[in-house]
Amino acid sequence: MLQVRKKVFFAIILSAALLAVILLVLALNKSGETDQTAEAPVQTTEQPDSVTPQEPKRSTEPSKQPAEAAAPSIQKDIPSLAATFKNDFAIGAALEPNQTSGLSADLMKKQVNMLVAENAMKPASIQPVEGQFKWDQADLIVAFAKANGMAVRFHTLVWHSQVPDWFFLDTQGKAMVDETDTKKREANKKLLLDRLDAHIQAIVSRYKDDIQYWDVVNEVIEPADPDGMRNSNWYKITGTDYIATAFRAAREAGGPGIKLYINDYGTDDPKKRDRLYALVKEMLDKGVPIDGVGHQTHISIYNPSVMNIIDSMKKFKELGLDNQITELDMSLYNWNDRSDLGAAVPDDILQKQAQRYKELFEALKTNAGLVSAVVFWGIADDHTWLSTFPVTRTEAPLLFDKQLQAKPAFWAIVDPSKL
Numbered sequence: 404m405l406q407v408r409k410k411v412f413f414a415i416i417l418s419a420a421l422l423a424v425i426l427l428v429l430a431l432n433k434s435g436e437t438d439q440t441a442e443a444p445v446q447t448t449e450q451p452d453s454v455t456p457q458e459p460k461r462s463t464e465p466s467k468q469p470a471e472a473a474a475p476s477i478q479k480d481i482p483s484l485a486a487t488f489k490n491d492f493a494i495g496a497a498l499e500p501n502q503t504s505g506l507s508a509d510l511m512k513k514q515v516n517m518l519v520a521e522n523a524m525k526p527a528s529i530q531p532v533e534g535q536f537k538w539d540q541a542d543l544i545v546a547f548a549k550a551n552g553m554a555v556r557f558h559t560l561v562w563h564s565q566v567p568d569w570f571f572l573d574t575q576g577k578a579m580v581d582e583t584d585t586k587k588r589e590a591n592k593k594l595l596l597d598r599l600d601a602h603i604q605a606i607v608s609r610y611k612d613d614i615q616y617w618d619v620v621n622e623v624i625e626p627a628d629p630d631g632m633r634n635s636n637w638y639k640i641t642g643t644d645y646i647a648t649a650f651r652a653a654r655e656a657g658g659p660g661i662k663l664y665i666n667d668y669g670t671d672d673p674k675k676r677d678r679l680y681a682l683v684k685e686m687l688d689k690g691v692p693i694d695g696v697g698h699q700t701h702i703s704i705y706n707p708s709v710m711n712i713i714d715s716m717k718k719f720k721e722l723g724l725d726n727q728i729t730e731l732d733m734s735l736y737n738w739n740d741r742s743d744l745g746a747a748v749p750d751d752i753l754q755k756q757a758q759r760y761k762e763l764f765e766a767l768k769t770n771a772g773l774v775s776a777v778v779f780w781g782i783a784d785d786h787t788w789l790s791t792f793p794v795t796r797t798e799a800p801l802l803f804d805k806q807l808q809a810k811p812a813f814w815a816i817v818d819p820s821k822l
């Protein structure tokens with residue numbers, strides 16, 4: 404009898420425990436459901452315009468702003484610019500060191516076969532303090548180019564901008580340009596040219612086997628200045644000697660294998676072109692080793708004419724020089740326009756840009772013997788200096804949009820039948 408009571412007692416305990424477990428499981432499930440429903444209103448408030456607020460965010464947003472909402476990606480099945488022009492000229496792009504990985508890097512690997520540092524090789528980046536060279540960022544770009552079989556342009560050994568002040572201070576720390584004593588001015592000039600020589604020797608020696616094309620001097624012409632030479636610290640202290648010194652130092656350190664360029668903007672303008680031509684001729688006559696002219700070619704959908712761009716290259720070719728287009732981009736605005744087209748750029752503007760790019764590349768192809776490289780100042784509209792210059796606004800000067808997708812301008816160049 405006692406045994407039977409014990410069994411009944413244990414059966415009751417077991418059943419109670421089982422019931423407790425079942426209740427616990429049910430309660431947990433219930434609380435899970437409550438969490439999910441709690442999220443729903445948040446989704447709804449994020450999508451006030453949505454007609455189906457319960458749907459996941461992604462399914463409704465693209466219909467509002469298709470181009471902006473899509474995540475950037477690489478189009479693997481489109482032609483490559485570099486391959487399209489492989490028999491004509493190299494195709495390049497400017498980049499920052501952080502673009503040597505990620506999607507921008509993938510786009511460049513697919514589309515171009517030459518690179519240039521947007522900032523990493525300028526004097527202020529490479530030798531910010533006298534004798535202290537910072538190579539890491541420039542090295543990254545060189546290594547990336549090497550790993551992917553791309554050529555490199557060096558930009559730039561000399562410039563009046565993005566150059567550290569120490570170059571132009573005398574031994575007492577005083578600005579050389581303020582010196583009035585003739586003897587001291589001579590000493591300062593020698594000191595500055597020695598510093599320039601050391602800067603160039605160090606850089607060219609390091610990269611001469613990896614970098615084929617060098618902007619030795621940048622933007623030395625300024626037609627508005629009295630003699631047409633930019634009235635920079637370089638010019639005020641040394642006259643045109645800094646130009647001769649720079650080219651000679653680069654040749655001495657790099658040997659005959661590297662190509663040396665004088666780079667400038669607005670070279671399509673006959674007045675500026677002719678002043679540049681006179682300077683280059685004077686230098687060549689003195690035996691200064693200049694191999695080519697770099698034409699920045701920051702143009703707009705309105706000007707200059709393609710004919711002026713080509714005519715300028717023809718003129719320098721007559722001197723036996725190479726030409727490279729070194730910083731190509733095409734603003735959507737006229738040069739003196741400060742307006743903003745806003746986020747949705749009208750289609751007719753993008754079509755106009757496509758037509759201009761088409762006309763330019765047709766002319767370049769016809770005159771391929773004049774030009775050895777065409778380098779864009781950037782790769783896609785997600786990263787362009789024009790977004791903040793001359794004012795902050797929507798800009799789209801390149802061949803790929805902010806999502807890294809080919810624009811009408813890309814197709815106008817590689818396959819106009821797709822337009």
Ligand code: GLA
Pocket residue numbers: 521558621668699730788
């Ligand atoms: C000039 C320089 C470039 C760059 C652009 C603007 O063209 O040569 O290095 O600074 O201006 O980004």
